[in-house]
Amino acid sequence: MDRIIRLGGALLLTTLLAACGGGGGGGSSGGSGAGGSSGGAASSAGAAAASSSSKPGASVPAPAPLAAGEAAPSEADAVRFLTQASFGPTVRDLAVVRGSGFRNWLVAQMMAAGDNYSAYSTAVHTTGLKDFCAEYGAFPSEYYRKNCWQEYYSAEPLSREFYVSALSGADQLRQRVALALGQIFVVSNSEVSGTYGLRDYHQMLLDQSFGNVRELLGAVSRNPAMADYLNLVNNEKAAPNENFARELMQLFSIGLCELTADGRLAGGSCRPTYDNNIVREVAFALTGWTYPAGGVSAWGSSGWKNPTYYRGQLLAVPAQHDTAERSLPGGGKLGGGHTPAQAMDAVLNALFQHPNIAPFIGKQLIQHLVTSNPSPAYVGRVSQAFASGTAFGIGSGQRGDMKAIIAAILLDSEARGDSKSATDYGRLREPAQFIAGLLRAMNTSSDGAGFYYWWGEEFGQAIFNANSVFNFYPPDFPLAGTSLVGPAFAIENPNSTLARYNLSNRMLYWNGLAAGGFPGASGSTADISSWLPLADNASSLVSEIERLLVTGGLPADIRSGIVDAVAAWPVSSTSSSWRTERVRTAFYLILASPEYQVQR
Known part of the structure; x- marks a missing residue:
């Protein structure tokens, strides 16, 4: 156990010091009952558990399968895509995306009936x-x-x-886009x-x-x-x-300064709009x-x-x-x-x-979904989709078509690919995304309570309660010592970083969140049981979890340390608790790593 604590502390320090491109600003996350990657033992062991039941009201048609001869997306890029377009990959969703392709998945999500929230009393x-x-x-x-x-x-x-x-919810893309819009139009x-x-x-x-x-x-x-x-x-x-x-x-349309179509300052300096x-x-x-x-x-x-x-x-x-x-x-x-x-x-x-609106809104949507520092060429391509109303064969052809804008963002070459090694690529998982992803990764049964008054405040993002019309964090928050921006780092500090660890610890080691006193309360309880059959081999267990949660994989030294910490729980013939402890350790440390905290 001392080894695990020391490793966790080292990862925490690394996370706090890392910049957006090379590591994150968060701490730990939770363990997963969702299952491992789309292949291997975890796929069969975890597939049933990973199939989170859809919230009533959201109806999404099955996406069309890949065309004959069309190559399936790689596992790494499918994980990256689901991290950008949903609240986190699950085994089931990963299999669906790899069987249908990115575009077909987007089309199906855009055809979804969508969720209807409760009609609260007036x-x-x-x-x-x-x-x-x-x-x-x-x-x-x-x-x-x-x-x-x-x-x-x-x-x-x-x-x-x-x-x-x-x-x-089955309408993951709509939910994720609405969160982004809600932080622009606050x-x-x-x-x-x-x-x-x-x-x-x-x-x-x-x-x-x-x-x-x-x-x-x-x-x-x-x-x-x-x-x-x-x-x-x-x-x-x-x-x-x-x-x-x-x-x-x-804030809602054209911004303060005149922009070129690729989001740069027109004339090289701020000319007021x-x-x-x-x-x-x-x-x-x-x-x-x-x-x-x-x-x-x-x-x-x-x-x-x-x-x-x-x-x-x-x-x-x-x-x-x-x-x-x-x-x-x-x-x-x-x-x-x-x-x-x-x-x-x-x-x-x-x-x-106005010529500003396409790059102004387009760039912020890229920042919320894909990467904090998109290249001018990427912004320019999204601006073109805004103007034409179509991208990758998606959209009505009318200026400002949201389907075309989203397709341009998520299918762009800068968003897609097996490996993203550039140090300026990626974004810190903001608290709402981190919490929801943690719950999905753990195959959590949850009533959604506790993430507003307590955990939301600890993380600095009590959803629907931004401190001002400028959102919880600005789109241009600078990363000290670099020329980069890292918007969500504006609310990341040692306390909120520790909150990430504490929530992970609560879900894995303290039976989740207890039910509150409101009618129908059930609390939040993780289920990691589907991973237990993989615990015999520490390296295989870590590999399967890593494939699902960390696009591009962990650095060799961090991965080796996690495997050692998992294997530190000895196999026992008299008790099965060692399996549970191995799975807990694997998830706790993988989700604590900078490679998970920064969405890449």
Whole structure:
């Protein structure tokens, strides 16, 4: 055991000191009951356990098989692909991808019916009570009365559902893309109080994940939770708040500086895409919107302003809309005499046609799915897919087609390949991806609880509760001592690194997470039983787990140390516990390695 502790500590130190390309910034992860690679003994031993049951509601057709004579993807690249396009490989999914090919898998995922999150109660905004938690008398049970704020106002119930979907949802690609979109188009529980509103916003992102960027901009801009979060709602024509107008341009569409199609600064320096006058012009153009009908306030309505209500889309109030001629981003003009809807469409159309939007949004999606430092050529190819609406035969041919953009990102030569040895390639697994991947790798049965208030806070990423509209971390966070960026490293520190180890330890050695007190709680329990038959041979056990979890394999010295630590548990003829300890050790140390912490 001392050997294992020493090795784990060495890996932790290596992880903390490593840069994005050569190692990660995290610590340990969990053990897997999911099974080993797609071949060998682990495949047959773990295949059944690895087949995580799909969450009800998500329906994905079986992908078409490889064409006759078409080569199957390599095992390493299939693992890399599933790491990018899902919340982590499983034996079953690996076999499906290798039997269908990357493109066919994407097409099937894009045809998925998709997941529908629970329709959380709107009672917080429809009872007419000043203090809902104190006065609302129709709670379904005593639990909900005592935990009113958590269950009706916070993102905690939605976080539970998010992790269940990430763990067992069949629509993995949609879930992964929606997470990325939610970190670009941020709405946060830090300002928006209403579980149903946060749910409806995330559901909108899920529904728009394979749509069109223009439609996405419209859905985001008319969403009442976003309008509340960034002060678009109830803006009077005489004195509009500029917050949404500014962030719509800075964060949601074109960014601060003029860009070339490949994402580089036009002219080699920052030339502003807009000035404060344009912010004012857009703010005036977006006046005259209030909440949808349905909300009730203890103080009644305030003239034209509806009470807070997050279900549906914003309601236009023409009398409160500024109708003057206004300048648009990119140099166009909005003629006078327009309606609120006409003005919003004009603003969004101008942003959608702006040359910056393709590289600005495309590069961030690459960073969330594939690598933190994509080459300009990679960004340029994704921008071309944005403009043409098609990539690799996927897409409608319409500008801004999300299917084409995603295909361009995931099928690009810079994303695919057996080996990625460049030191600037890869991305640190952000906490939400790390947690979900850990659960999938361990074949965990989970109710999704515990990853918001406790573990989410420990990791620095309580999902749906970003600290600001700038997300949990910025896309340009610099890696000290390098010219690289490592976005997720912004929330990685010794404490959050140790949290990765602690969660792994909890799942492997302390029976997971206990069930909480909410109705239907089951906790989170890992199942590593399918790996036990492989424990006789320490080297083979490590190899099978390594194939599934570490694309490109472990360095020889780290792998040798892990094999030695696994073999340190002696074979016993009187007890079977040595098998369990070998599997635990193998998973704990492999998932602790920088090669796992950094997605490559």
